[in-house]
Amino acid sequence: xxxxxxxxxHVPAEHPRRAEPExxxxxxxxxxxxxxxxxxxxxxxxxxxxxxxxxxxxxxxTIAADAGIDPAMVMRYYGSKEKLFAAAAEFDLRLPDLAxxxxxxxxxxxxxxxxxxxxxxxxxxxxxxxxxSHEAAAERMRQIFGAQLAPALARVCPDPADAARxxxxxxxxxxxxxxxxxxxxxxxxxxxxxxxxxxxLGPTLDRYLTTPEP
Amino acid sequence: xxxxxxxxxHVPAEHPRRAEPExxxxxxxxxxxxxxxxxxxxxxxxxxxxxxxxxxxxxxxTIAADAGIDPAMVMRYYGSKEKLFAAAAEFDLRLPDLAxxxxxxxxxxxxxxxxxxxxxxxxxxxxxxxxxSHEAAAERMRQIFGAQLAPALARVCPDPADAARxxxxxxxxxxxxxxxxxxxxxxxxxxxxxxxxxxxLGPTLDRYLTTPEP
DNA sequence: TATCAATGTCAACGCCTGTTGACCTACACT
DNA sequence: AGTGTAGGTCAACAGGCGTTGACATTGATA
Numbered sequence: 001x002x003x004x005x006x007x008x009x010h011v012p013a014e015h016p017r018r019a020e021p022e023x024x025x026x027x028x029x030x031x032x033x034x035x036x037x038x039x040x041x042x043x044x045x046x047x048x049x050x051x052x053x054x055x056x057x058x059x060x061x062t063i064a065a066d067a068g069i070d071p072a073m074v075m076r077y078y079g080s081k082e083k084l085f086a087a088a089a090e091f092d093l094r095l096p097d098l099a100x101x102x103x104x105x106x107x108x109x110x111x112x113x114x115x116x117x118x119x120x121x122x123x124x125x126x127x128x129x130x131x132x133s134h135e136a137a138a139e140r141m142r143q144i145f146g147a148q149l150a151p152a153l154a155r156v157c158p159d160p161a162d163a164a165r166x167x168x169x170x171x172x173x174x175x176x177x178x179x180x181x182x183x184x185x186x187x188x189x190x191x192x193x194x195x196x197x198x199x200x201l202g203p204t205l206d207r208y209l210t211t212p213e214p
Numbered sequence: 215x216x217x218x219x220x221x222x223x224h225v226p227a228e229h230p231r232r233a234e235p236e237x238x239x240x241x242x243x244x245x246x247x248x249x250x251x252x253x254x255x256x257x258x259x260x261x262x263x264x265x266x267x268x269x270x271x272x273x274x275x276t277i278a279a280d281a282g283i284d285p286a287m288v289m290r291y292y293g294s295k296e297k298l299f300a301a302a303a304e305f306d307l308r309l310p311d312l313a314x315x316x317x318x319x320x321x322x323x324x325x326x327x328x329x330x331x332x333x334x335x336x337x338x339x340x341x342x343x344x345x346x347s348h349e350a351a352a353e354r355m356r357q358i359f360g361a362q363l364a365p366a367l368a369r370v371c372p373d374p375a376d377a378a379r380x381x382x383x384x385x386x387x388x389x390x391x392x393x394x395x396x397x398x399x400x401x402x403x404x405x406x407x408x409x410x411x412x413x414x415l416g417p418t419l420d421r422y423l424t425t426p427e428p
Numbered sequence: 429t430a431t432c433a434a435t436g437t438c439a440a441c442g443c444c445t446g447t448t449g450a451c452c453t454a455c456a457c458t
Numbered sequence: 459a460g461t462g463t464a465g466g467t468c469a470a471c472a473g474g475c476g477t478t479g480a481c482a483t484t485g486a487t488a
Binding site for chain 1: 267268269270271342343345346347352355356359360378379381382383385386387388389390391393394395397398399400401402403405406414415417418421422
C-alpha cells in the first residue's frame with residue numbers, strides 16, 4: 001500500500017463506464033455525431049413499439065431488432081429503458097395561437113387540430129398507453145397538460161383565475177375522445193369523421209372555456 | 215391387449231389434467247364448494263392488483279401472495295392469467311332506469327352515478343388499465359359499452375336510429391373524466407367535487423343525448 | 429501513418445415470469 | 459373404518475427480461 005495515495009474520502013464519482021462519451025477534445029459538444037443515424041433509428045423504433053404495445057410489453061430487444069442494431073447499443077446511448085422512454089415521449093402539441101380565432105368558435109378547430117396531431121404522430125399513443133400503468137409517463141402527461149394545454153387555453157379564458165379548472169374540463173373531453181377512438185376503438189366513435197366530431201364536441205369545449213361559472 | 219377396447223380414432227379430449235373438477239357425483243353442480251373462500255380471495259386480490267398495476271405488472275405470484283395461497287391454486291381454479299383476468303373483470307354498470315328521470319336532466323345524475331361507481335369498485339380501474347394495452351380487455355370494454363351503456367341511453371334518445379353514435383359521444387366524455395381524474399390524476403380534475411363535475415358535464419351529456427342532429 | 433476514442437458485436441449474468449408435475453393432507457361419502 | 463377425491467404445498471421447468479462486460483472494428487485526428 002502506498003501511503004501517498006489520496007485519502008479515500010472522495011466519492012469514486014459516477015463511474016460512467018462507457019455511457020455517452022463527452023467528446024472532451026471537440027469544440028462544439030453538440031456537433032453531429034457519427035452515431036446520430038443509429039440514435040434516431042432507435043428513437044423511431046422505440047416510439048413505434050411503445051405506441052403499439054405500451055411500456056411493459058415493448059422490450060429493448062424488439063426495439064433494437066426493429067432498428068436493426070444490437071440491444072446493447074440502446075443501453076449505451078440511452079442508459080436504461082426508463083430513460084429511453086423519457087426520450088421517446090418528448091412531445092409538442094403545437095397548439096396554434098388561439099387568440100387569433102373567433103372567441104366563441106375555438107372548440108371545433110381545436111378538436112380538428114388534436115385529431116390531426118393524434119393521427120400524424122404516434123408519440124401520443126406511446127404516452128397515453130404508457131401513462132395508464134406507468135407513473136413516470138403519467139407525470140409526463142400532467143406536465144404536457146400544465147405546460148402546453150393549460151397556458152394556451154388560459155389566453156382565451158374570460159376569468160384567468162379558474163383557467164386551470166376550465167383547461168381540466170377540456171382535457172377530460174379531448175383525452176376521452178382519444179381514448180375511445182384510438183385506444184379502445186369504440187365503433188361509433190371510430191366511425192365518425194373528424195368534421196362530425198368537431199361539430200359535436202366543439203360546442204362542449206366552447207362552453208367549458210367561456211361559460212360563466214355555473 | 216384387450217381387443218374390445220374402443221379404437222383409438224377418438225380425440226384424447228381436452229386432457230384437463232387437474233383443472234376444475236366436475237363433481238360428477240353431486241346432484242347440484244353449483245352447490246357451494248369447500249374452496250369457495252379461496253376462490254373469492256383470489257378474485258379480490260386479482261382485482262386489486264390488476265387495478266393498481268395493470269395487466270402485465272400484476273403477477274400471478276403477487277396475487278397469490280395477497281390472497282395468502284400458493285400460485286398453483288390460481289392456475290388450478292382459473293386456468294391461466296388471461297382467464298383470471300376475464301373472471302376479475304366482470305362488471306355491471308348498474309345503470310338506473312333513465313326513463314324515470316326528467317328527460318332533459320339525465321346528464322348530471324348520470325355523472326354522479328358513474329363517479330360513485332368508479333369510486334366504489336376497483337374493477338373499472340382494472341378494466342381501463344388493462345384495456346389500454348391488452349386487446350382482450352379492450353374488447354371487454356367495448357362489450358360493456360355495447361351491452362350496458364348504449365342500450366340504456368337508447369331508451370332516452372329521441373331518434374333511436376343514431377342512438378349508438380350518441381352513446382359513443384357520451385362515452386368519450388365519461389371515460390375521459392375517469393381517465394383524467396382517476397388514472398392520470400390531472401390536478402384540476404382531481405380537485406373538483408362530484409357535484410361540480412356533474413354541474414359542468416351534465417349539460418354536455420344532455421346535449422349529446424337530446425340535441426337534434428347538427 | 430500511427431493512435432485512440434467512438435462505434436458496434438457477442439455472449440452471458442441474474443432475475444422474474446407463467447405454468448406444470450409430483451406429492452402430501454383432510455374431508456365426505458359408502 | 460376405509461377409501462377416493464377435492465384441496466393445498468413445493469420445487470422446478472423453460473423462456474424472456476433488462477443489463478453488463480469483454481472484445482472487435484472503424485474512422486477522425488495528430
